[in-house]
Amino acid sequence: MTVPLEPFGKARGERADAARNRERLLAAAREMIAEQGTAQVTMDGLAERAGLGKGTVFRRFGSRAGIFQALLDDDERRFQERVLSGPPPLGPGAGPADRLIAYGSARIPFLLEHHAIARAAVDRALPVPAGAASMTQPHIRVLLGLAGLPPDRVYGLSVQLTAALEGPLLLYLAQDEIPAPPAPDDPDPLVDGWRFLVERLLAD
Amino acid sequence: MTVPLEPFGKARGERADAARNRERLLAAAREMIAEQGTAQVTMDGLAERAGLGKGTVFRRFGSRAGIFQALLDDDERRFQERVLSGPPPLGPGAGPADRLIAYGSARIPFLLEHHAIARAAVDRALPVPAGAASMTQPHIRVLLGLAGLPPDRVYGLSVQLTAALEGPLLLYLAQDEIPAPPAPDDPDPLVDGWRFLVERLLAD
DNA sequence: ACAATAAGCGGGGTAAAGTCCGTTTAGAGT
DNA sequence: ACTCTAAACGGACTTTACCCCGCTTATTGT
Numbered sequence: 091m092t093v094p095l096e097p098f099g100k101a102r103g104e105r106a107d108a109a110r111n112r113e114r115l116l117a118a119a120r121e122m123i124a125e126q127g128t129a130q131v132t133m134d135g136l137a138e139r140a141g142l143g144k145g146t147v148f149r150r151f152g153s154r155a156g157i158f159q160a161l162l163d164d165d166e167r168r169f170q171e172r173v174l175s176g177p178p179p180l181g182p183g184a185g186p187a188d189r190l191i192a193y194g195s196a197r198i199p200f201l202l203e204h205h206a207i208a209r210a211a212v213d214r215a216l217p218v219p220a221g222a223a224s225m226t227q228p229h230i231r232v233l234l235g236l237a238g239l240p241p242d243r244v245y246g247l248s249v250q251l252t253a254a255l256e257g258p259l260l261l262y263l264a265q266d267e268i269p270a271p272p273a274p275d276d277p278d279p280l281v282d283g284w285r286f287l288v289e290r291l292l293a294d
Numbered sequence: 295m296t297v298p299l300e301p302f303g304k305a306r307g308e309r310a311d312a313a314r315n316r317e318r319l320l321a322a323a324r325e326m327i328a329e330q331g332t333a334q335v336t337m338d339g340l341a342e343r344a345g346l347g348k349g350t351v352f353r354r355f356g357s358r359a360g361i362f363q364a365l366l367d368d369d370e371r372r373f374q375e376r377v378l379s380g381p382p383p384l385g386p387g388a389g390p391a392d393r394l395i396a397y398g399s400a401r402i403p404f405l406l407e408h409h410a411i412a413r414a415a416v417d418r419a420l421p422v423p424a425g426a427a428s429m430t431q432p433h434i435r436v437l438l439g440l441a442g443l444p445p446d447r448v449y450g451l452s453v454q455l456t457a458a459l460e461g462p463l464l465l466y467l468a469q470d471e472i473p474a475p476p477a478p479d480d481p482d483p484l485v486d487g488w489r490f491l492v493e494r495l496l497a498d
Numbered sequence: 499a500c501a502a503t504a505a506g507c508g509g510g511g512t513a514a515a516g517t518c519c520g521t522t523t524a525g526a527g528t
Numbered sequence: 529a530c531t532c533t534a535a536a537c538g539g540a541c542t543t544t545a546c547c548c549c550g551c552t553t554a555t556t557g558t
Binding site for chain 4: 152
């Protein structure tokens, strides 16, 4: 009776060579972005750099935007862990208002750091910058519910707050408009605005 | 002493043939969208339909997204007039809170009607869905100022509220998720959410 | 070991966006 | 009317995302 002993952590049916190639492609993509920016990442160029065929790139990621989403997901997973099981107030243990504020305060710098990649992951074909971003809205929804807002408003507000939080960095702020955080612990106007918005919204 | 007598209303240096061709292209685009949807509008197809060369299309609109922005601008101008000189509370004459709410209540159906075109006008190359949308954020900023919010918060909040208002329809809602307004004067959850958000934000 | 097979791979092919530059023409001045 | 010039035009060309499908290979069961 042989127990397969799945190493756990890699997708069930993924073949070893496929996993290896995916890593190669992601690494190559990171290099190209670091060297020349997201705009210069072409599917042919990426394939060549990784020493693979173009078909393989599409098999892995589906589309150009998919590559950037995969890169985001990587970092996003770590971010998610801080939210789900890190110390409060970002993690569990604080009140919903504090957690909402903490979420925005962590999310905004995260998106700032990943701004170039996040923008490149937006694609007119699919509705949501997938993977990563899909965490923000459910999380906000849960916290709004815990905060005691009228239940029939919670979903709609979670959509609008998600847009308020991520929209500026995905849609409305140009690259050079992005406020460089002057000092590490300086007040960031976006973070302040978010805090103000949440405090007012949840004020009894 | 000859006075040129500019007819006023058409851009200064635009040649008559250029204006005529722009109209032709916009008309052709509208037809194609009505018949087959935005996805089927190709630059070659559009040029051929309008009986023009492809170079002309790009000279006029710069990019594919530019066409949809031009289509939006057309309707947007009319919308803007209602805001700038129509009856209150959408137009001038009401208090800032009422005007903000009225703006959202008018803006959301407007974007719903134009959803397909508005989405097609979003492009990864440029920061803002140009033209049209550029009106929302300044307008909100002015009203927030009039409402007496702390001046150093007004700009940031206007960015976030703009995203809260338009983001859902541009980014986060898929085509088939769009809630069809059940009856003409039924409560729209998006509008209600907006009202709730603004009321809470401006509550003294 | 070996065979069977499902998954992965590769690169040529297609379609559509965007560029370039030689040609044409509207409109102003005379 | 005629000339002149800046603007507009057109379509071939380039680049790039994305598709297709015959070939290769990792994996599993015997």
